[in-house]
Amino acid sequence: DQQVKQNSPSLSVQEGRISILNCDYTNSMFDYFLWYKKYPAEGPTFLISISSIKDKNEDGRFTVFLNKSAKHLSLHIVPSQPGDSAVYFCAASGGNKLVFGAGTILRVKS
Amino acid sequence: EAEVAQSPRYKITEKSQAVAFWCDPISGHATLYWYRQILGQGPELLVQFQDESVVDDSQLPKDRFSAERLKGVDSTLKIQPAELGDSAMYLCASSFHRTSRRETQYFGPGTRLLVL
Numbered sequence: 507d508q509q510v511k512q513n514s515p516s517l518s519v520q521e522g523r524i525s526i527l528n529c530d531y532t533n534s535m536f537d538y539f540l541w542y543k544k545y546p547a548e549g550p551t552f553l554i555s556i557s558s559i560k561d562k563n564e565d566g567r568f569t570v571f572l573n574k575s576a577k578h579l580s581l582h583i584v585p586s587q588p589g590d591s592a593v594y595f596c597a598a599s600g601g602n603k604l605v606f607g608a609g610t611i612l613r614v615k616s
Numbered sequence: 617e618a619e620v621a622q623s624p625r626y627k628i629t630e631k632s633q634a635v636a637f638w639c640d641p642i643s644g645h646a647t648l649y650w651y652r653q654i655l656g657q658g659p660e661l662l663v664q665f666q667d668e669s670v671v672d673d674s675q676l677p678k679d680r681f682s683a684e685r686l687k688g689v690d691s692t693l694k695i696q697p698a699e700l701g702d703s704a705m706y707l708c709a710s711s712f713h714r715t716s717r718r719e720t721q722y723f724g725p726g727t728r729l730l731v732l
Contacts, residue, residue, distance in 0.1 A: 510658070540720070542723075547625075547725070548725050548726075549620070549622075549707055549709075549723030549724050549725045549726050550659070550707070550723045551723065552720050552721070552722065555720065595658050595659070597658075603661055603664070603672065604661070604721060606658030606659050606660070607658050608656065608657050608658050609656075609657075609658055
């Protein structure tokens, strides 16, 4: 039972354009959502988060949008840079446990 | 910048052997997590400690896996005996507060285990 789903295994974007990574969840008890970025041979690093009381949170080039009625969140990266190429994990918090999606591989082409 | 340390980074072992992984969380972090990440999947929580106590080990295969955090600082995860299906990345993470719903977890670089 996958409570957090990232349906796109990979995404390829041209440098300078927008990258949009999507995530869906099924558990309505989740009230805090995070995005992590992971480079090969490294652990995931925290990128940005959003509480369920908000619908948008912005940090520099990164913006996360939350649509609670659709149980959907997305991460926008504008403009995309080659250094953004990594695996991006969506995670949701219910209680004190994080549940992760399977990840989306982002490739930014220069 | 403080980091979560893990060792070894890579481990190759034969099935039925014992393996152990070590994690040193960021100083002052009360909560420590062990995750397993199978290729193509997201990290899955194995065990969570608050200080030296286990908070959640519901997903830990207790017949072969054990974890301890004796002094509430560093932690060891052990597998005995290892099976082929245990091949994965084992990630350690820590967070500052005690069982906060909205606490950011900071991850170490992981230990890549290959069981032959």
